[in-house]
Amino acid sequence: MAETKISEYVTLVSNDGYEFKILRSAACVAGTIRKAMDPASGFKEAIESRMTFENLNGLVLEQVCLYLYYHQKHAEARDVPDPDVPQELLLELLMAAEYLQV
Amino acid sequence: MIAGRGRQRIKPPRRGLHGGTDIDFEDTWGTIASAFREIHTKNASRLSYEELYRHAYKIVLKKKGDELYKRVSEFEHDWLRNEVRGSIQALFSPSLLANTQSLGGKTTNERRVAGEKFLKGLKQAWGDHQVCMSMLADVLMYMDRVYCQDQRVPSIYTAAMVLFRDDILNSPTSDDDGRVVLGLLNHVILNQIQMERDGEVIDKHLIKSCVYMLESLYDDEMEAEEQRLYTMSFEQAYLDTSRDFYRKEAEDQLRESDAGSYCRKARRRIYEEEERCKSTLLESTAPKIQKVVEDELIKSRIRELVDMDSGVRFMIDNDRLDELNLIFDLNARVDDKKAELTRALQKRIVDMGTDINDAAITASQAPAAAPASEAGDKGKAPVQEKSQNQQTVAAIKWVEDVLQLKDKFDTIWKVSFDEDQPLQTALTRSFADFINSTTFPRSSEYISLFIDENMKKGIKGKTETEVDLVLDKAIILLRYIQDKDLFERYYKKHLCRRLLMNKSISNDVEKHMISKMKIELGNNFTTKLESMFKDMTISEELTAGFKKHVAGLGEKDPKRIELAISVLTSMTWPLETMGSGDEEESKRQQCNFPPAIDRIKRGFEKFYNEKHSGRKLTWLAHMGSADLKATFPKVPQKDGTFKERRHDLNVPTYSMVILLLFNEVPAGTRLTFEEIQAETNIPHNDLVRNLQSLAVAPKTRILVKEPMTKDVKATDRFSFNEGFQGKTIKIKVGLVAAGNKVENDRERRETEKKNDDSRAFCIEAAVVRIMKQRKELSHQQLVIETLNQLVAQFKPEVPMIKKRIESLIEREYLERIEDTKVDSYRYLA
Incomplete structure (x- = not known):
């Protein structure tokens, strides 16, 4: 359906209006984003390559994006250093991870 | 590329992830349900995945997973029942429904169109269902992950597929009809395949997708591999109808066409079914349908097929190599041993072999019948000679025929039978069977004759490789022979003649042949043959030695006669077989040599006894030959010239003795047969034959016989033919019937x-x-x-x-x- 429109980047939008443009391949590490962006299903997100998260704020989403890149970067490496995550966001990140199925 | 890189120092107010915490289940479900309806009507692009996902996520978080699951199932159930089933039922054309009961009535084209329409509709519905359900499943991913796994219920996608089976495939085709859509589907697919078999073009892709549908659905909830709907409902029906179809086709084909086209058709069918499994059905069916086709078209028919008028026999006779290859291929499919083909082949070989045997027997017996019974009668000698020649020809022809047959089957074996090992064994056995057949005892003799003929004439002017080829052929035949001792006996006899009479073209070839036999049959077999060669070499040395010895004696005898002698070991040489074979002559009397000859004979005996004491020399004059310089006096010629003519005559020893007899008597004297016999003491039979060649054979008529008949009688009188005229200086007087012939019965x-x-x-x-x-x-x-x-x-x-x-x-x-x-x-x- 949207085969031709597949762009290399997708835009992730937080509930407070921050937009993160990240590589599609990195974004698709998250199950929820992958499904939403699946061109075969043809949801609004897939057509627009843009996904808005009503329950994630900019801070959390930034961390999520960092992690997605971090994951992609170290996909094949061993003995990777743990990502540096701000303590105060841990709980929220945990819930985001569950939600996004990372 | 992360937007908003500038670090946000301000901590956002901490809110739970689920905004307005208390949500109303019914409201949320309403949103979701309407969104699903949109999805089903392909309007998904207006929906936000994130929103739907969030709703479902929240419901599950609220521990309402089971409720949601139930609702979705019901929703799908209703949707299929109300929307999809209706559209499928709309596809049932009356003709399609009628088809299930009877095949007649409608034209194939109508049936095909109706069938395709139905399949297309079903495929569409299935495809839609799959797409929608995968979207739904995406939306409900969180439910699948959390609820379904915890509760061990099938994922919503699987559940929906089961619903499709129950609500669509297992629904009755119409309200008053007991049949279900699935049955109809099977029927339509089978119908389509049947049409393809009959040569029509069908939409393979369409059928394939329907088959995929059947494959991905299961008969029950267990989802065991063998419980696939495809295996359960369709495959068996397919195999059954195919079996019926092919059984009928096999019958028709066998009745209507010849074996070759049957094979071609069968092979094509097998190939078609394989292709069909790839393109239309599932590959897992391939071995099964293959077996059905093989069973019906080959296994139960191969015997008939092989035995048909146009069966294996016809193919062999007409060199239908490709058809034989087909048969081989088909037979090999169903039977590793290829029993039927082997049986037919062996029968054919034995038949053809027997034909060759019979032909050889008739060829050799028809003219020989009369003289064979009274071979001793000298009057019949020329006839016998002729018939013996015929026998020799028959023998050579037999060998050549057998070799030809062998070549033929070798080619067939190579080209058509993929050089199959068991078949080769079978072929070999059949050849051995007919060659050693009890009704045909001559094969050993014939093969030896064949070699003999080639040694004497056949290999002249041939290259080494060609000669090798001929010898190898002979060896091949030899391999089949059971009674190798009989062959040895004949071979020895023939070899003996060749050696003594210098008939052999090349000693190298002879030795080569023997070494070949050595490889084939072992040392024992060839020792005697080899020692025959050794005797020949020793004899040459002896001759040379004797010549030297004579020269050393200093006898300057102008009339000196040169002697070339072959001393043969009586054990190794089949001397007894060299004679004409008369029982009463087995104690051969010594013939009286003329004095000149006798002297040199005694000289050699003395010389030999000096070298080897205690050995007894027996002179075998009937095997020797002599070179004479004959001078024919001046007599008027046809062209009117008076000229003395000199000829070098090469004659058998006995003929020499006879001719020398005429040297002793005044010119023009006539000697009767009896007088000659008394004078020379040559055995009766040999004398007859020698006189025949001297007086009867037109080219070498050195003696004149009265009366001038072909037969030699005791009262006939002979005189020197002074008017003899030869075309060449050198004349060879052949001994009648001196060649190697097939033996007569006695x-x-x-x-x-x-x-x-x-x-x-x-x-x-x-x-x-x-x-x-x-x-x-x-x-x-x-x-x-x-x-x-x-x-x-x-x-x-x-x-x-x-x-x-x-x-x-x-x-x-x-x-x-x-x-x-x-x-x-x-x-x-």
């Missing part, structure tokens, strides 16, 4: 008798060897072991072995062991 009986005698010795030797080793042995075992020992040479008959054992007991080599259950013997040292 000779054969004799050869066989001799053969039996020598076999008797072989058997006795074998028995003694065995008993010496075993000391005691039962009769049965002894016979078996004897057979085993002798298998390389010949196949002795059991009664013969028994006789030999008895004779050994008489001569106290063995004794019977008393008081044993089975007959047993003990070796007496």
